[in-house]
Structure formats: structure tokens, C-alpha cells
Amino acid sequence: MGDGESAHDSPRDEGLQNISADDLPDSASQAAHPQDSAYSYRDAKKKLRLALCSADSVAFPVLSHSTRNGLPDHTDPEENEIVCFLKVQIAEAINLQDKNLMAQLQETMRCVCRFDNRTCRKLLASIAEDYRKRAPYIAYLTRCRQGLQTTQAHLERLLQRVLRDKEVANRYFTTVCVRLLLESKEKKIREFIQDFQKLTAADDKTAQVEDFLQFLYGAMAQDVIWQNASEEQLQDAQLAIERSVMNRIFKLAFYPNQDGDILRDQVLHEHIQRLSKVVTANHRALQIPEVYLREAPWPSAQSEIRTISAYKTPRDKVRCILRMCSTIMNLLSLANEDSVPGADDFVPVLVFVLIKANPPCLLSTVQYISSFYGNCLSGEESYWWMQFTAAVEFIKTIDDRK
Known part of the structure; x- marks a missing residue:
């Protein structure tokens, strides 16, 4: 050929470098310019890929008459599976009133409708081949995403630690400020302790403690240090005041009958010690459901209740009991995921935990x-407190000889 013919053929070769003549629709290969046909093919492929990315795969129609390659063998181009799929997606977009998606899908269907079934099959095969070639890159992106999620989880854990440190620092600062307030009220505190010692009735003691705490709360509200304190800081300060006051009168309040209360606690403590030697998780007096026996002896719950003597305020002691009950419920839930543990499941385990832990001064507690604190109990606290006291009463009735 001459130079003129070579120059004439080069645009055609460039237009068909990514698509063969077999990939073009029959009508397009006969009537359209090869460059336009190649562009139409690439354009339809790009738009179809976007439509497939945003589509709901569950809505893909299941056609009863399909060929070996997965597309129906019909002569009508609108009957091919791609068009059916796009129609379903357009209907969904209309239902959702997603105008942008409707326009995108309609344009995609307009482009695809120009092709026959054979070209549509090759279009899907080309998209699948592109996906296969991108598989290593997709795997790389997946690993990157996993790494980012791991880093995010680590940063969230660090954030929790920082917030916890911040909370501890704020509470310590609050405690220091409360200490300054109480030092200025030392004379009043001593007078309160002297008056408390003279009282004999439990109701009078409770009323005097509440009145004195309210007096200190009022003094704190008038103190210039606390004028701009937040609600959370005020609550922490009130708790610190309560702990300080109850710590000063703890023995007087905890053992109102002194030696009589100590002796009573000792008798129950020795009774529980004897029970601990004979009572097992499957003891007939407890009747713990068999599904929970594998978790015995619930050491984490025992550890929680053993620390109750370290707390001086009744509020903190109740919170310790709540943590023990919550631990037991979590362990029971892990042992039987098919059902939620009820009171009949919980109380026998609670009795067993108390027997094995044998916390000191149980009756005085x-x-x-x-x-x-009895008048302040409500909601969840009240429920778990009732379960706890019922367990203590039940322990008294268990025969330690069997």
C-alpha cells in the first residue's frame, strides 16, 4: 500500500485497539463508524459498571429461561438480563425518589439497549475480566482497611485511657478542694461527732447524718471555690464530703451496739466457714441449674464481694454489691446464651458466691x-439489694452439718 493508505488506516487501528469487530453489535458494525462503535462500547461498559456498583444485588432477577452463559436467548434486545436488571433498579430508584440514580440508570439502559445479546455477554465478560485484574489491588485495599481499623481500635482504646486519667485527675482535684472546705469546718464536724455519739435510736442517727451533710453541701455552694463548678464536679464533691464524714463516724455507725454487733457477725462468719466446707455448687439446698455448674465457683464475683469491707460509706458498699451481682449475671449469660437468667437462676448462685467468699461483718453491713441508705435505694439498686438480703437470710437457714 501507499503512504496515503497507511495514513488512512491508522485512525481505524487506533479506534479499535481495545475492542474487536466481534464485540460490536451487528447493527453498529454495519452502519456506524468503527470509532463511534468502539466509543459506544466503552461508554456503555463504564456506565454499566457504575450501575452495578450502586445496585442491590439481591434484586437481580432470576429468569427461568437462560442459556449456558447466563443470559436468556431471545432476539428482542430488551429481553436480555442486563436490561431486566436495570429496569428493576430504575423501579427501585423511582420508589426512593432518587433522581440522580434514576437519570444514571436510564442513561445506562439507553446505551445497553443498543447492543444485542452476544455483545451484552461480551460486555459482562469484559467487566468480569477487569474485576479479576483488579483483584490484587482490591486485596491490597482490604489489607489497608484492616490495618486502619486496627489502628482506629488502638486509638479508641488510648482515648479511653486518657479520658479515664482525666476523670481520676478531676476527682483528685475535687477531693483536694473538699479537704480545704472540711478543714474550715473542723469545729462543726467535731460537734457533730459528739452529738452523734449521744444518740441511741437508729432513726435519730440517720436524720442527724442527713442534716449535717446538707449543711456541708450548703456551705460548699456558698464557697467561692465552687461558684463556677459544673454539675458533675458538684456531685463528685458531695460524694467526697459524704465519704469523709462517714469515715469519721464509721465505727459508731457500723457497730451501734459495739461488742454485741461484733459477736453477732463473728457467729455468722463461723457458720459460713463451716458451710463452705460442705456446700458445693450442686448442693441440694441451692439447686443451681445444671447448665450453669460449669462456670462454678465464679471467682471474679467472689473477688468483688470480698472488697466490700474496704468501703466506708453505705453508697459505696451498695455499689460493690451491684458489681458482684452484675458479674454473676454476665457469667450466667455466657454460660447459657439461649435464655436470659432469671431470679431463680441468680439467687442460688449468689448464695454460693457469698458462702465461698464469706465477706466479713455481713450482718452489720x-x-x-x-x-x-435504705431510703435512697431505688430501681436497679433496690432490686439487687433485695436479692442480696434474701440470700443472706437464706444462708442463715442452711444446715452446716449436711
Whole structure:
């Protein structure tokens, strides 16, 4: 050929470098310019890929008459599976009133309708081949995403630690400020302790403690240091005041009958010690459901209740009991994921935990909380407290000889 013919053929070769003649629709290969046909093919492929990315795969129609390649063998181009799929997606977009998606899908269907079934099959095969070639890159992106999620989880854990440190620092600062307030009220505190020692009735003691705490709360509200304090800081300060005051009168409030209360606690403590030697998780007096026996002896719950003597305020002792009950419920839920543990499942385990842990001064603890915090119990606290006291009463009735 001459140079003129070579120059004439080069645009055609450039237009068909990504598509063969077999990939073009029959009508397009006969009537359209090869460059326009190649562009139409690439344009339809791009738009179809976007439509497939934004589509709901569950809505893909299941056609009863399909060929080996997965597309129906019909002569009508609108009957091919791609068009059916696009029609379903357009209907969904109309239902959702997503105008942008409607326009995109309609344009995609307009482009695809120009092709026959054979070209549509090759169009899908080309998209699948592109996806296969991108598989290593997709795997790389997946690994990157996993790494980012791991880093995010680590940063969230660090944030929790920082927030916890911030909370501890704020509470310590609040405690220091409360200490300054109480030092200025030392004379009033001593007078309160002297008056408290003279009282004998439990109701009078409770009323005097509440009145004195309200007096200190009022003094704190008038102090210039606390004028701009937040609600959370004020609550922490009130808790710190309560702890300080109750710590000063703890023995007087915890053992109102002194030696009589100590002796009573010792008798129950020895009774529980004897029970601990004979009572097992499957003891007939407990009747713990068999599904929970594998979790015995619930050491984490025992550890929680053993720390109850470290707390001086009735509020903190109740919170310790709540943590023990919550631990037991979590362990029971892990043992039987098919059902939620009820009171009949919980109380026998609670009795067993108390027997094995044998916390000191159990009866005085019950009396102390009932006297100075009983009126404040409500909701979840009240429920778990009732379960706890019922368990203590039940322990008294168990025969330690069997």
C-alpha cells in the first residue's frame, strides 16, 4: 500500500485497539463508524459498571429461561438480563425518589439497549475480566482497611485511657478542694461527732447524718471555690464530703451496739466457714441449674464481694454489691446464651458466691446500709439489694452439718 493508505488506516487501528469487530453489535458494525462503535462500547461498559456498583444485588432477577452463559436467548434486545436488571433498579430508584440514580440508570439502559445479546455477554465478560485484574489491588485495599481499623481500635482504646486519667485527675482535684472546705469546718464536724455519739435510736442517727451533710453541701455552694463548678464536679464533691464524714463516724455507725454487733457477725462468719466446707455448687439446698455448674465457683464475683469491707460509706458498699451481682449475671449469660437468667437462676448462685467468699461483718453491713441508705435505694439498686438480703437470710437457714 501507499503512504496515503497507511495514513488512512491508522485512525481505524487506533479506534479499535481495545475492542474487536466481534464485540460490536451487528447493527453498529454495519452502519456506524468503527470509532463511534468502539466509543459506544466503552461508554456503555463504564456506565454499566457504575450501575452495578450502586445496585442491590439481591434484586437481580432470576429468569427461568437462560442459556449456558447466563443470559436468556431471545432476539428482542430488551429481553436480555442486563436490561431486566436495570429496569428493576430504575423501579427501585423511582420508589426512593432518587433522581440522580434514576437519570444514571436510564442513561445506562439507553446505551445497553443498543447492543444485542452476544455483545451484552461480551460486555459482562469484559467487566468480569477487569474485576479479576483488579483483584490484587482490591486485596491490597482490604489489607489497608484492616490495618486502619486496627489502628482506629488502638486509638479508641488510648482515648479511653486518657479520658479515664482525666476523670481520676478531676476527682483528685475535687477531693483536694473538699479537704480545704472540711478543714474550715473542723469545729462543726467535731460537734457533730459528739452529738452523734449521744444518740441511741437508729432513726435519730440517720436524720442527724442527713442534716449535717446538707449543711456541708450548703456551705460548699456558698464557697467561692465552687461558684463556677459544673454539675458533675458538684456531685463528685458531695460524694467526697459524704465519704469523709462517714469515715469519721464509721465505727459508731457500723457497730451501734459495739461488742454485741461484733459477736453477732463473728457467729455468722463461723457458720459460713463451716458451710463452705460442705456446700458445693450442686448442693441440694441451692439447686443451681445444671447448665450453669460449669462456670462454678465464679471467682471474679467472689473477688468483688470480698472488697466490700474496704468501703466506708453505705453508697459505696451498695455499689460493690451491684458489681458482684452484675458479674454473676454476665457469667450466667455466657454460660447459657439461649435464655436470659432469671431470679431463680441468680439467687442460688449468689448464695454460693457469698458462702465461698464469706465477706466479713455481713450482718452489720446489711444493718448499716438499711439504716443510712435504705431510703435512697431505688430501681436497679433496690432490686439487687433485695436479692442480696434474701440470700443472706437464706444462708442463715442452711444446715452446716449436711
